[in-house]
Amino acid sequence: MNSKLKGHLLVLFCVLVWGVTFVSTKILLQWRSPVEIALDRFVLAYVLLLAIHPVLKRPQWREELYFFGLGLFGVTLYFLTENIALQYTQASSVGLLVSSAPLLTAFFAHFTTHDEKLSARLIIGSLVALAGVALVMFNGSIILKLNPLGDILALSAGAAWAVYSLMLKRAGQRYGYLFLTRQVFFYGILTLIPAAIVMDYRMDLALWLNPIQGVNMAFLGIVASALCYVAWNKAVGIIGAVKASNYIYIIPMITMLTAVIILKERITLVGAAGASLILLGVYYAEHGLKLPTSK
Helix, strand or coil: CCHHHHHHHHHHHHHHHHHHHHHHHHHHCCCCCHHHHHHHHHHHHHHHHHHHCCCCCCCCHHHHHHHHHHHHHHHHHHHHHHHHHCCCCCHHHHHHHHCCHHHHHHHHHHHHCCCCCCCHHHHHHHHHHHHHHHHHHHCCCCCCCCCHHHHHHHHHHHHHHHHHHHHHHHHCCCCCHHHHHHHHHHHHHHHHHHHHHHCCCCCCHHHHHCHHHHHHHHHHHHHHHHHHHHHHHHHHHHHCHHHHHHHHHHHHHHHHHHHHHHCCCCCCHHHHHHHHHHHHHHHHHHHCCCCCCCC
8 A cells, every 4th residue: 555545544544533532532521520531541542552562662861751742742731721621611612723733733844844834725725624623613503602711721732732743753763653652651641640630530440340431431542542643643654744634624523423423413504514614625735626727
């Protein structure tokens, strides 16, 4: 398989799974707090990767510092700012602002890389996709309540993921993606622990015996974290942070479709139009549109 095609397919797999995680997390929030869900899923993912790839290596201290930064931005800051933002502002606002990650990635990359510069096609495609995200998130509702603190936190989550994706490019393949992801989770867990203590984290293994909670936690830890982070990290190494991040726009559309199927939520004509704009924007940003020419 062509390597670039493989990279695009890996990213597509990730966003399909991550689109479902919002519904899975919503189900778990009936029993568990956001920090409990986040810490437990990454502990499970780390243990799984350690079992699969138990090889111990000794990176240089600069590399360990780099792994620490990846864990801080890609796990702790991203999940904490997103989840705390939900406590201050509407979920639709959070979803929309977090979806700014591709635009922020492209913006940061323009000034920090030599091979991923902003282009008119990328900006136009991103704005079209972001407009589609707005329609999907609000799904027919025109009520928008702004909350400065919540909105800043949600935007910070998008920025944290942008920084994480760009840092991945410099991580290289020296240690392999399994080890890289394992280290990201290790430092993500390490930096999550202080927040867990402050937010009264509780460990209750009995909760895992509940079929609904156990299945959803296993999905978040094994598929959405261990498998998808490895796939995402590898894909960014193949196609770059900007192209990979552009697929993030698809996540709200997948979440909407999953909510319709599992939670029996209603999809409106506005939501369907938003989904169409997302697909159009992502396609245009990646490939452009070839207009027919007269002969």
